[in-house]
Amino acid sequence: MTPSSSFHIGFVGVGRMGANMARRLKDRRFSLTAVYDIDQAKTNSLARELGCESVSSPGRVAERADTVLTVVTDDAAMRQLFNPAAPESLLAHAKDRLFINCATLSPSVHVEVERLVEQRGGRSLEACMASSITQAREGRLYLMCGGGRDTFERAKPLLEVLSERLRYIGPAGEAAKVKALVNMVMNCNTAALAEGLGLGAALGLDLTMLREVFAQTGAHSRVLETDGEDMQQRAHDCYFSAAHAAKDSGIAVSLAETVDLELPLAKATYEQYRRLVALGKGELDKSAVAELTFKDRLSSN
Template sequence: MAQSDFRLGIVGVGRMGANMARRLQELHYPVVSVYDADAPRAQALAQELGCAAAPTLVGLVEPANTVLTVVSNDEAMRRIYAPGSADSLLRQATGRLFINCATLSPALQREVHTLVEQQGGQCLEACMASSITQARQGTLYLMCGGRPDVFERARPLLNALSAHLRYIGPAGEAAEVKALVNMVMNANTAALAEGLGLGSALGLDLTMLREVFSQTGANSRVLETDGEDMQHRAHECYFSAAHAAKDSGIACALAEQVGLDLPLATATYEQYRRLVAIGKGEMDKSAVAELTFKERATESRTGE
């Protein structure tokens, strides 16, 4: 499809979805409608972009031929694609392309693909291994799953959103790869938090320690993005602890399905679940350091 052929509807305009919408409009892709369960959020973005804030999912789809969904979890995805609901994306699926960008369980991605195709539409998963800044700049890392011809149909749009675009395979496989990406990233984040937490308890200079980490086998992408934030307790949210817990949980469930014991992934999952339980789920994933710095961990236990 050429750029002018797309008429875009976007479901879920939180941090990621809203910045994807801004990026696409900036490149003159016609964003015709937006929808969010938080209606005022959708209305504010619609006013900014000069498009419609649809009060219903059916209303969002009607003027669009391509729908991007950026929802938070499996439960939200099931709601927007509910087969028996009077307000479901499936009601207007015929002839339309649906691109699902959230990190979801692979089984649900496959289920949604089947439901959309049964209604005469096309479906693609485009899992994002990036954060808010990349969404706004159009430099996402996108991993796609579905039919190859559908991927080619969506390619111009996906190129506008990404710096790295990769076709993984059939429906569900991109979701599997994304779960593993986030499983490893979250484990790296938790390990870094423990290293800096122990360094702090030993009285080491953490700026020096981060520099040494960066020059040795302790180096990682997470050190670059989260190390300074952990040191200075700057946990402005780019990827929330709640999402980290969800995604590590998806990976652990996949491991259980194939009979693998993953103790590091399981321990990481439990750390993020604990962070959510003490009310820090909306902080950035770097806030896992609040559990590993001695004085902060005491504060967290006091607040439990």
């Protein structure tokens, strides 16, 4: 039996990341049985493309698949999917199912979901993604996993097709902690870069030259490579939204509060992204934080 033939896969949440993960698995000859999204038009379109069933409830996905990948936006959406009181939730058909949950959520939610699923005879694994839309399509995700080690091993043949780097972190919730810190640091770096370029512009410096100097000195970062030119050119097509940046920085700040630790940089970054969302720019890429730091752009905010 090939690895692909041992999974019958459904997706809940087929936005940019979920849809491209599904396409990747289809390319590698995995069996996709059903897809669901709150956007029914999006669900129907992807189902036609992949040759699988478009369904109208999460529960139907779990009924049709033995492995369900969830790619949703936040804690509230995840709790709704695994709501014990909802007859059409994923828990309606949790027995003998494997749920692989890919969203960036509060660690406690992953622990809660694992408990609910295991009570009903299923398995749950968090597979937190630190990657982009393009990497999802090409099977080059960086995946950090949390849950039972045996559950991780069960999911591994599928996750290896989706990922370039796959790492088991520990029990449920642990990978979510690591992912929160990854995004917290990334968001701080993004906000800092926006301030550096914004100040450079206000001082009359050539920003292309400045980015080159940053890249050759201690100011270099991965964010400089991915976001620097976009900040300069005001090209904020969304790869990772400002709204998600706000949510993820908020998770990290909340975690710090649980251990009575002060994180002034993370808090300041969180407030910047909250401000961006409040201005109606939450669906722009996180690089749009530069709109708050360039002097000639502030009047439009």
